[in-house]
Amino acid sequence: MIRGAIQELFERRDLLYTIAWREIKVKYKQSVMGMLWAVLMPLAIVCSGMIVRFALASVSGKKVELDDLTSVAVKSVPWAFFVSALRFGTTSLINNAHLVTKIYLPRLIFPLASVSSQLLDFSIASAGVTIFLLVSRDWAFSVELLWLPLLLGTLVVLATALAILCSAASLFLRDVKFLVDVFLTFAIFFTPVLYDVSLFGKLAPLLLANPVSPLLEGIAAVVIHHQTPELPWVAYSVVVSVSLFAFALAAFKRLEPLFAESI
Numbered sequence: 001m002i003r004g005a006i007q008e009l010f011e012r013r014d015l016l017y018t019i020a021w022r023e024i025k026v027k028y029k030q031s032v033m034g035m036l037w038a039v040l041m042p043l044a045i046v047c048s049g050m051i052v053r054f055a056l057a058s059v060s061g062k063k064v065e066l067d068d069l070t071s072v073a074v075k076s077v078p079w080a081f082f083v084s085a086l087r088f089g090t091t092s093l094i095n096n097a098h099l100v101t102k103i104y105l106p107r108l109i110f111p112l113a114s115v116s117s118q119l120l121d122f123s124i125a126s127a128g129v130t131i132f133l134l135v136s137r138d139w140a141f142s143v144e145l146l147w148l149p150l151l152l153g154t155l156v157v158l159a160t161a162l163a164i165l166c167s168a169a170s171l172f173l174r175d176v177k178f179l180v181d182v183f184l185t186f187a188i189f190f191t192p193v194l195y196d197v198s199l200f201g202k203l204a205p206l207l208l209a210n211p212v213s214p215l216l217e218g219i220a221a222v223v224i225h226h227q228t229p230e231l232p233w234v235a236y237s238v239v240v241s242v243s244l245f246a247f248a249l250a251a252f253k254r255l256e257p258l259f260a261e262s263i
Contacts, residue, residue, distance in 0.1 A: 006249075008106050016109050016116070023088075023117035041084070042125045045076035049194040056195070067224055070133065072194060074223050075216045077129050078152065079193045081122040082159045082212060083184050088114040089163025090170050090180045093259065100259055107256055108249070111167040115160045133223070142226040150238075151218045151229065158211060158241035164248040168255050192216055208233050211240040 009016065049072030057063060092110040093100055100107060170176040188194065192213050197204045207213050208230075214237045218229030 009108060009112070012106055012109065015105060016113055019109055019113040020116040023113055024120055027117065039125050039128050041080040042073075042076040042129070045080060045188075045193060046073050049073075049076065052194040056199070068196075070224055071196060071220045073129050073132060074220050075193050077122065077125045078155055078216060078219060079188070079191065079212075080125065081118055082155060083187075084118045084121065085115040085156075085159040086162050086166065086180060087184060088118065089160070090166040090177050092163070093167045093171055094174075094177075107259060108164065108252060111163045112160065114167075115156070115163050119156075142222075144222040144226050144228055147218065147222045147229055147234075151215050151222070151234065154234075154238050154241050155212070155215050157245050158215075158237070161241065161245040161248040164245075164252050168252050168259075171259055172255075196220070208236075211237040 046069075050069060053068050053072065089111040092114040093107065096110050099105070100110070166176055166180055190207065191210055192207060193216060197207050197213060197217055200207060208217070214230060214233035218234050221227045221229045
């Protein structure tokens with residue numbers, strides 16, 4: 001079932017590209033700020049992180065270092081991608097109900113196209129952070145950056161898996177999209193975006209149980225500190241993400257015959 005779904009998607013990859021590009025054009029159509037919206041959310045997260053960092057510093061009596069601020073900047077971009085991918089992916093089938101019911105095509109294309117369309121925003125915001133790192137500090141490339149494709153790829157797989165599951169669930173339970181919004185609103189407090197896991201000492205494993213957390217911590221480690229990420233926790237995130245992706249594909253294909261009746 002999973003193998004067939006992947007093969008079908010590969011055969012219709014041109015359609016995936018077309019729908020993803022349409023999502024991008026619809027998103028920015030008649031937008032005053034245009035592509036600048038891609039950096040707005042990460043910038044808002046960075047500003048929030050600065051407030052949190054200064055608040056923690058005033059309580060602990062420690063100075064806020066440049067690494068503290070750059071850590072928030074580096075982690076805010078992948079987090080913003082994760083949030084947008086899950087939010088848009090959840091409503092992808094509902095927003096394309098006219099195509100789901102009238103035309104035969106792999107329905108998996110819709111959540112995948114939604115996630116893929118967010119990669120453009122991610123690329124633009126990442127370029128902005130890279131420029132910030134080059135200008136604000138003596139930053140250089142290092143061999144540890146070779147871990148970055150694995151970390152970012154795992155995050156994309158995890159976001160895609162959740163988007164697939166939530167898009168299917170939202171057809172049967174319309175409250176799912178509201179639950180996802182509530183979850184994403186509070187998830188940032190349980191994910192090390194505005195802070196580092198090391199601040200929590202013995203409680204750190206509880207935060208790292210969130211599969212997104214080791215990936216964000218790993219990204220900060222390789223980009224800012226030029227250190228190898230915590231491999232056991234990265235392996236944990238990879239296993240969870242791949243397993244969830246396989247489960248999402250199987251569940252989606254099993255529920256797909258019921259989609260037209262539920263819209």
